[in-house]
Amino acid sequence: METSGSLGTRFQYSSDQSLLVYFDEQVEQKKTGGAGALPLQSRITLRANENVRRLLRLLELEPVPGVRNLHPAYCSLLIKFDAIGMRHQELEAILRKYLERLEEVRLPEPRHVEIPVCYGGEFGPDLAGVCARRGITQARAIELHASVEYVVYFLGFVPGFAYLGELPEELVMPRLAAPRKRVPAGSVGIAGNQTGVYPFATPGGWRLIGRSPLKMFRADSDRLSLLSIGDRVRFTPTSRERFAALESP
Amino acid sequence: MRVIEVLEPGLLTTVQDLGREGYGPLGVSPSGAADAVSLRTGNRLLGNAEGEAGLEMTLLGGTFAFPEGAVLALAGSDLGPTLEGKPVEMWTPFEAKSKQVLRFGPTRSGARCYLCVRGGIEVQFFLDSASTHILSGLGGHKGRALKKGDVLTIGLANRNEQKITGKNACSTGGAGTVCKRRLSARTLKELQPRKVLRVTPGPQSDWFSEAAKKIFQESTYRVAEESNRMGIRLQGATIPAPAGGEMISEGVSLGAVQVPEGGQPIILFVEQQTTGGYPKIANVISADFHSLGQLRPRDEIRFEQVDWDTARALLREQEKLLASGDLIWE
Numbered sequence: 001m002e003t004s005g006s007l008g009t010r011f012q013y014s015s016d017q018s019l020l021v022y023f024d025e026q027v028e029q030k031k032t033g034g035a036g037a038l039p040l041q042s043r044i045t046l047r048a049n050e051n052v053r054r055l056l057r058l059l060e061l062e063p064v065p066g067v068r069n070l071h072p073a074y075c076s077l078l079i080k081f082d083a084i085g086m087r088h089q090e091l092e093a094i095l096r097k098y099l100e101r102l103e104e105v106r107l108p109e110p111r112h113v114e115i116p117v118c119y120g121g122e123f124g125p126d127l128a129g130v131c132a133r134r135g136i137t138q139a140r141a142i143e144l145h146a147s148v149e150y151v152v153y154f155l156g157f158v159p160g161f162a163y164l165g166e167l168p169e170e171l172v173m174p175r176l177a178a179p180r181k182r183v184p185a186g187s188v189g190i191a192g193n194q195t196g197v198y199p200f201a202t203p204g205g206w207r208l209i210g211r212s213p214l215k216m217f218r219a220d221s222d223r224l225s226l227l228s229i230g231d232r233v234r235f236t237p238t239s240r241e242r243f244a245a246l247e248s249p
Numbered sequence: 250m251r252v253i254e255v256l257e258p259g260l261l262t263t264v265q266d267l268g269r270e271g272y273g274p275l276g277v278s279p280s281g282a283a284d285a286v287s288l289r290t291g292n293r294l295l296g297n298a299e300g301e302a303g304l305e306m307t308l309l310g311g312t313f314a315f316p317e318g319a320v321l322a323l324a325g326s327d328l329g330p331t332l333e334g335k336p337v338e339m340w341t342p343f344e345a346k347s348k349q350v351l352r353f354g355p356t357r358s359g360a361r362c363y364l365c366v367r368g369g370i371e372v373q374f375f376l377d378s379a380s381t382h383i384l385s386g387l388g389g390h391k392g393r394a395l396k397k398g399d400v401l402t403i404g405l406a407n408r409n410e411q412k413i414t415g416k417n418a419c420s421t422g423g424a425g426t427v428c429k430r431r432l433s434a435r436t437l438k439e440l441q442p443r444k445v446l447r448v449t450p451g452p453q454s455d456w457f458s459e460a461a462k463k464i465f466q467e468s469t470y471r472v473a474e475e476s477n478r479m480g481i482r483l484q485g486a487t488i489p490a491p492a493g494g495e496m497i498s499e500g501v502s503l504g505a506v507q508v509p510e511g512g513q514p515i516i517l518f519v520e521q522q523t524t525g526g527y528p529k530i531a532n533v534i535s536a537d538f539h540s541l542g543q544l545r546p547r548d549e550i551r552f553e554q555v556d557w558d559t560a561r562a563l564l565r566e567q568e569k570l571l572a573s574g575d576l577i578w579e
Contacts, residue, residue, distance in 0.1 A: 012452045013557065014502045014529075015533075016532070016534050020500065070271075070500075071273040071500025071501070072273075073497070073498050074499070075497060076500065078502065080273075155276040157522045157524055158385055159277045163498070200386065217385070219392075
């Protein structure tokens with residue numbers, strides 16, 4: 001069921017029709033007082049994520065017959081397959097061959113995308129709280145959030161939701177204890193060392209610090225999602241007037 | 250052009266087919282019929298391709314008119330269907346004549362009934378599928394549940410018609426012909442939705458203590474009111490959180506049983522988030538997905554662990570049954 005692999009990879013059955021590939025596994029050796037086995041933990045690193053993107057790219061360029069869907073994440077790739085035609089072990093054997101070739105996979109040149117954000121006020125109802133927790137001014141928090149070029153680690157949760165990292169240390173804090181039932185589309189949130197923009201009005205537990213007028217996911221555009229895995233993103237502070245101008249379709 | 254007029258939409262009625270697979274890298278989950286077995290069967294009864302789009306009704310059905318008539322079949326749960334006031338049989342095709350009204354009420358069995366129509370329902374495809382993804386407002390009819398006054402286009406019969414030969418063939422073709430196809434009693438019995446859901450271990454099973462796993466395997470859980478196409482929330486014995494600490498978000502499988510901090514499990518369903526950060530103690534087997542689609546709030550369920558080979562054998566068996574000539578007989 002579980003096997004250790006080459007290149008710091010590990011396979012794990014996820015369901016009867018899916019297999020997880022983890023990269024750069026770090027085995028946590030702390031004892032957990034009899035409560036369960038020692039968890040096998042991965043760690044978020046850019047290198048692990050690049051390997052995820054390489055394997056994803058290879059599987060997109062040279063699809064494996066019977067593979068139906070791919071779900072990349074920080075340091076893992078979930079592969080859904082036709083369980084009638086294929087067994088986990090068979091897929092695993094094919095993937096091992098793919099993994100041996102990861103070094104030769106060239107990732108596309110990252111695109112650089114700027115996302116205007118109107119910070120604070122009703123658009124960023126949690127900004128004041130974030131500043132209070134950290135003892136910094138709103139101007140400083142905005143400056144920090146806009147100071148970094150983020151990497152799109154993957155898209156997940158809902159269509160077009162990009163997980164961006166890493167957030168400057170001073171802004172790192174846990175998600176809200178009670179998630180909101182409805183976060184407006186375009187809301188810019190932070191959670192842990194990640195940040196992201198909600199493409200749709202959905203429930204959400206990230207702390208909201210602003211809002212972008214850009215549509216993150218458009219069914220009527222060829223790209224569909226404004227951001228793709230591996231893109232580089234910068235947030236640019238924007239006035240309310242400019243926000244209104246950009247928002248009009 | 251034949252159409253369906255929505256006189257009353259019911260509680261939650263959406264256009265669904267078998268979903269859009271392959272867009273995980275964009276964060277798009279497959280969506281599709283919550284009880285795919287029923288949709289596929291309904292389409293087969295009509296001679297449609299089994300993935301044609303139909304209407305998925307939830308708990309309380311709607312009222313529909315067919316100005317130019319239509320050939321229909323109902324599959325899944327019994328929502329008390331009547332045509333012009335007369336009861337309609339499930340699991341067999343029937344004709345609605347011009348201007349006749351088909352009415353549904355509250356469920357008498359499970360959660361969902363599929364209204365399938367010969368020729369299927371035509372909507373603009375979004376990423377290769379007619380399925381509605383309610384949360385993101387994509388796909389289906391205008392990306393949303395049906396409303397009073399909506400008009401849906403019925404596809405052309407024969408377009409994707411399955412070639413059925415032998416005892417299942419119709420004597421004559423054409424949109425108006427009603428074949429006396431019917432689901433065999435054996436099939437109906439075998440496809441009966443289950444309340445004991447079979448599961449395989451989840452990717453974080455080992456994170457949970459033996460005591461936690463015992464609670465999960467031995468307890469009865471109740472389906473919560475807030476359950477929907479994204480997730481089926483369960484209420485019952487609290488499953489102690491693993492001591493391993495926070496996990497990193499990863500891709501999640503359909504039917505994954507995740508355990509958030511509160512210890513009340515959630516089964517990820519057809520409109521699931523594509524990635525998630527809660528540990529998963531188990532995963533419902535593929536052969537039982539259609540049973541998830543028929544769970545109603547307050548239903549009581551249990552879990553039964555099976556091994557990988559059993560899960561696969563059960564799926565093969567189900568697919569064999571769905572593909573067999575014995576599925577439907579005249």
